[in-house]
Amino acid sequence: MAGKIITVTSGKGGVGKTTTTANIGVALASRGRKVVVVDADIGLRNLDVVMGLENRVVYNLIHVVRGVASAERALIRDKRVPGLMLLAADQHSDKDDVDPEEMKDVCDQLRAFADFILVDSPAGIEQGFRNALAPADEVLLVTTPEVSAVRDADRVIGLVEASGKPAPRLVLNRIKPELVARGDMMSTEDVLDILRIHIIGIVPEDGDIVAATNRGEPVTLKRGSRAGQAYHNIAARLDGEDLPFMNLELPPTSLLDRLSHLFNLGGSGGTT
Amino acid sequence: MNGIPPPATRELPTPDRPPVQLKGRGRGLRLSIAPRCDPAEAEASLRSQLAGRGGGFFGDAQVLLEFSGRLDLALAQRLAGVLDEAGIRVIGIVTPEARPPLPEPNVDRLTPDLPLEGARVVTGNLRGGQRISHVGSVVVLGDVNPGAEVLAGEHVLVWGRLRGVVEAGLARDPEAVDDIRVCALDLSPTQLRIGDAIARAPVEPDRVPMPETARVVSGSIVVDTWR
Ligand SMILES: Nc1ncnc2c1ncn2[C@@H]1O[C@H](COP(=O)(O)OP(=O)(O)OP(=O)(O)O)[C@@H](O)[C@H]1O
Numbered sequence: 001m002a003g004k005i006i007t008v009t010s011g012k013g014g015v016g017k018t019t020t021t022a023n024i025g026v027a028l029a030s031r032g033r034k035v036v037v038v039d040a041d042i043g044l045r046n047l048d049v050v051m052g053l054e055n056r057v058v059y060n061l062i063h064v065v066r067g068v069a070s071a072e073r074a075l076i077r078d079k080r081v082p083g084l085m086l087l088a089a090d091q092h093s094d095k096d097d098v099d100p101e102e103m104k105d106v107c108d109q110l111r112a113f114a115d116f117i118l119v120d121s122p123a124g125i126e127q128g129f130r131n132a133l134a135p136a137d138e139v140l141l142v143t144t145p146e147v148s149a150v151r152d153a154d155r156v157i158g159l160v161e162a163s164g165k166p167a168p169r170l171v172l173n174r175i176k177p178e179l180v181a182r183g184d185m186m187s188t189e190d191v192l193d194i195l196r197i198h199i200i201g202i203v204p205e206d207g208d209i210v211a212a213t214n215r216g217e218p219v220t221l222k223r224g225s226r227a228g229q230a231y232h233n234i235a236a237r238l239d240g241e242d243l244p245f246m247n248l249e250l251p252p253t254s255l256l257d258r259l260s261h262l263f264n265l266g267g268s269g270g271t272t
Numbered sequence: 273m274n275g276i277p278p279p280a281t282r283e284l285p286t287p288d289r290p291p292v293q294l295k296g297r298g299r300g301l302r303l304s305i306a307p308r309c310d311p312a313e314a315e316a317s318l319r320s321q322l323a324g325r326g327g328g329f330f331g332d333a334q335v336l337l338e339f340s341g342r343l344d345l346a347l348a349q350r351l352a353g354v355l356d357e358a359g360i361r362v363i364g365i366v367t368p369e370a371r372p373p374l375p376e377p378n379v380d381r382l383t384p385d386l387p388l389e390g391a392r393v394v395t396g397n398l399r400g401g402q403r404i405s406h407v408g409s410v411v412v413l414g415d416v417n418p419g420a421e422v423l424a425g426e427h428v429l430v431w432g433r434l435r436g437v438v439e440a441g442l443a444r445d446p447e448a449v450d451d452i453r454v455c456a457l458d459l460s461p462t463q464l465r466i467g468d469a470i471a472r473a474p475v476e477p478d479r480v481p482m483p484e485t486a487r488v489v490s491g492s493i494v495v496d497t498w499r
């Protein structure tokens with residue numbers, strides 16, 4: 001096996017990189033792919049928490065870099081989804097304890113274990129970002145439809161291109177269709193009009209994400225969530241499927257409820 | 273103007289296009305929705321098309337709602353309700369590209385009569401945080417995004433959208449910049465400076481981009497159509 005390394009990054013912090021990495025990991029694995037998600041946000045360990053695997057971490061990325069544990073031993077297998085594995089970050093180190101060459105080396109070793117290696121990047125454009133970018137065959141750029149996040153995303157595209165990697169593909173996160181329809185939120189077109197890169201998915205604002213994150217169960221594990229459908233679609237596209245592009249991707253179940261919730265028409269939800 | 277016959281055209285009979293059209297066979301369906309259609313008519317039209325296809329016999333068909341005009345959420349919900357009754361799942365909504373396209377650059381027509389010898393040519397988009405400076409003129413074959421900066425001793429030419437900051441004529445005495453030009457296919461800079469004159473693009477959300485060129489006339493920046 002020679003897995004593909006995909007780095008998930010954003011520029012601005014808190015826009016959904018970790019959520020995206022965990023959920024795309026779940027979605028790819030549930031398609032039968034082998035996936036390693038790598039937490040490159042060293043010092044701020046959280047991919048393991050979002051995935052609910054915190055209590056199973058024994059070895060982490062730094063151990064593999066230092067040769068304390070082999071990549072194989074350090075991988076934590078997610079029992080809920082066969083084929084999904086995590087390489088955790090070290091809470092007690094910091095970003096300068098690893099350099100881009102070491103990161104590349106570790107990720108190259110992981111290629112033998114999976115079809116996809118998803119690297120969760122820290123926020124910013126400093127050392128931690130450079131570490132996460134170094135091994136990437138492809139980059140996914142996460143942004144929310146906000147001017148400041150889009151501005152930082154644009155900056156990151158410039159840096160990715162300057163590093164000689166292909167232009168990232170965009171994950172537009174936390175879209176609220178009802179605000180876009182009212183003209184109160186940047187639309188997909190507004191964002192693409194500035195960034196001019198290909199888009200791979202649009203993830204709606206979904207309250208289930210917060211609840212799921214707190215339980216350590218990525219929403220994609222649950223059937224019928226709105227965001228989950230979007231992550232399944234992204235996974236299908238990463239896997240080479242040519243799905244038609246949708247501005248709003250809806251889950252396959254209990255349609256009417258979800259539409260009224262989504263569109264905030266006569267429904268109960270008001271303050272997501 | 274009496275006596276001139278009306279031009280020999282006639283109204284083409286517009287075939288009665290239904291407000292919504294259900295397309296595709298089998299499980300993958302598309303419902304295309306005309307711009308500004310009346311919700312009640314749209315619903316009635318959908319119902320009759322469903323009935324025409326044998327009503328309620330769609331297995332586990334899926335449909336994409338395709339708006340050819342503005343997204344109408346209330347209408348989407350209404351139609352989704354009808355589709356749901358027929359056992360067809362709405363899996364997504366597609367809307368058209370909302371932006372007016374950038375004008376096609378006509379290089380022969382637009383190439384301005386500027387002395388561009390020794391210009392620095394940038395290929396590709398200048399992104400936020402990137403800065404280009406050059407003692408002579410700068411030509412960008414792409415967009416200059418918000419947060420990007422172009423500093424030029426002489427002229428600036430952007431074959432794309434100019435939305436960042438531009439300073440032109442920096443090699444000149446601020447009093448001697450009358451021949452300096454800043455041209456773009458869409459001139460909406462965050463800030464534009466030529467000599468001592470400063471301008472910002474007015475906020476016009478519905479503006480249709482067109483090639484424009486800026487210069488200084490008696491101390492202030494004026495913008496003309498670029499042709
Ligand atoms: N589509 C969404 N709908 C609702 N909440 C979301 C969505 N995406 C992310 N969130 C929430 O936003 C917060 C930040 O998400 P996350 O931790 O994934 O961002 P991040 O980019 O990894 O942040 P950091 O830069 O700190 O690493 C979390 O509380 C998460 O639950």
Ligand SMILES: [Mg+2]
Pocket residue numbers: 017018019041046120121122
């Ligand atoms: Mg994170």
